[in-house]
Amino acid sequence: MKTSEDHEPALAEALVHLADTLVDDYDVIDLLNRLTEYCVRLLPVDAAGLVLSDQRGHLRVVSSSTEAARVVELFQLEADEGPCLDAFGTGQAIAVPDLREATGQWPRFAAHAVREGFTSIHALPMRLRAETIGALNLFGAHPGPLPRADVRIGQALADMATIGILHEQTVRRADVLAEQLQGALNSRVIIEQAKGVLAGRSQLDMVQAFTLLRNHARNTNQRLRDLALTVIEDNTTADLLLHTTDNPNPSRQQS
Incomplete structure (x- = not known):
C-alpha cells in the first residue's frame, strides 16, 4: 500500500511543480492533469478527477486520470448529485468509505460509480479562504477510508493548484480570472x-x-x-x- 512516507521525494516534486504555476503564462490544463497524476502516484487511490466551476457557476469536468473516472464525473454532474457537488457547495471535504452504503444519499450516483468499479470516494474542495472554484475527487476500487495523512496530502495538492489558478486574481481583474477559468x-x-x-x-x-x-x-x-x-x-x-x-x-x- 502506498503511504506518505514512501513518497516524500515525489511529494516534494509535486509541490515544487505546482508552486511553479505562480509565474506568468503557465498552462492551466497541464497543471490540472498533473494534479490528478500526482494524486494517483502519491495516494492509495485508483483514480482521480477534477471539476471546475465555469463563469455561470456550473461544474465541468476538466481532468481525470482514467476514462472510468471521467465517466463517473460526467454522470455525477448530469445526475446533479454526488459527493463532488456537495464538496463544492459546502467547501468541506466529503468522505465516502463505502459507496454501496450511500445509495440513500446519492442513489443514482452511488449505483453508477459502483458499476464503474469504484466503491469509495473522497471529494476535496478546491478552496482558498471563502472562494471555492471546484473539487478534487479521489476514487478507490476497494472500500475503506483514506488515512488522515493521505487526506491532508490530497488537500495540500488541491490547495496548491487552487492558489496557482487564483493567483491571477491578485494581479489582474476578476473578469480576467473568469476568462482564464473559462478558457481552461x-x-x-x-x-x-x-x-x-x-x-x-x-x-x-x-x-x-x-x-x-x-x-x-x-x-x-x-x-x-x-x-x-x-x-x-x-x-x-x-x-x-x-x-x-x-x-x-x-x-x-x-x-
Missing part, C-alpha cells in the same frame, strides 16, 4: 475532440490517445490545447503524431 474549460472540449481524432485514426483507446497528446506536448514544449487544435484541424499532424516515440502503444498506430 473550453480547452478541455478541444482536447476531448483531439483524443477522438487520434482514436478514430488508430487502434488507441481514449486513455492512450490522451497520453500521446500529453507526452508530445510536454516533450516539444507545446501547450496541450494548441497541439490538440492542430490535430483537429490537420489530419497530417494526427498521422505524424501516431508515428512518434510519444505513442504509448506504437503497435496500434493506424487502423
